[in-house]
Amino acid sequence: MTTSQRLEAGQPAPPFSLPNQDGETVSLSDLAGQRVILFFYPEAMTPGCTTQACDFRDNEASLLAAGYTVIGVSRDAAAKQTAFRERDALPFDLLSDEDKAVHLAYGAWGEKNSYGKTVTGVLRSTFVISPDGTLEHALYNVKATGHVAMLRKKLGLV
Template sequence: MTEARLEAGTPAPAFTLADKDGRHVSLADYAGQKVVLYFYPAASTPGCTTQACDFRDNLNSLAAAGYQVLGVSKDQGSALQKFADEENLNFPLLSDPDLAVHHAYGAYGEKSMYGKTVTGVIRSTFVIDESGVLTHPLYNVKATGHVASLRKKLGLDA
């Protein structure tokens, strides 16, 4: 079963998750700021590494435009710590082992993988404005080239 997809203009579901160091991070911590919240299947896998490094390499320009990047996976904190250290990731990685936040955002469900229908994490990105409203809910994004595509959608490459 696929979760209901969120639409632009709806409030972003609130959450509190532990980061790689076990500190609690809430969406409410970023009230008044723009957030890029992205869900990825697993730390230290090829596609997820490509995507995370793409965010890392574009973090300064995203931050200059007022965006805070948060990555979410089902990985435990120790795996997130290793991933962040290996790839020099400079933004929070959050652990959602019970998939509650994945489900709230519709980022878990049926997807096509190598021609087969499987159930798992749907690579997704959500742009949330300063008032906590979704402006760009993006499902089934590609790991490669995603940040460039996102920058275009946000009007950052004018």
């Protein structure tokens, strides 16, 4: 069983280069100088993940206006990310981390409770990365519903 070490605010954000829904590579280094909200979700087009992604969609204009770039990451193949993005009119990139290397680097893979059983899988997590590449927030086991409102409060955007 492979689990990963959780990150904390103040640590450098682990570098990544992953394909987006269009097969284009998105790298953290390409986003240097920007504030990034990187959210990890278990599986595209499932009810909870749809709720979470649509919440980011519905708040993206105000997040962009505040200087944040939103990016989602899951283990789904790029084709499924494309279908998810199109089905729900998601305006931000969805990255494909099929080998879960980036999940492991961010501590977004490990043990969790699912319907009363301990399982290993994706930990719904969100990271706010500062323009200098350090983590402003490392939030684990977030809820799909109400997460963006909680994040907006943490970011002082309410």
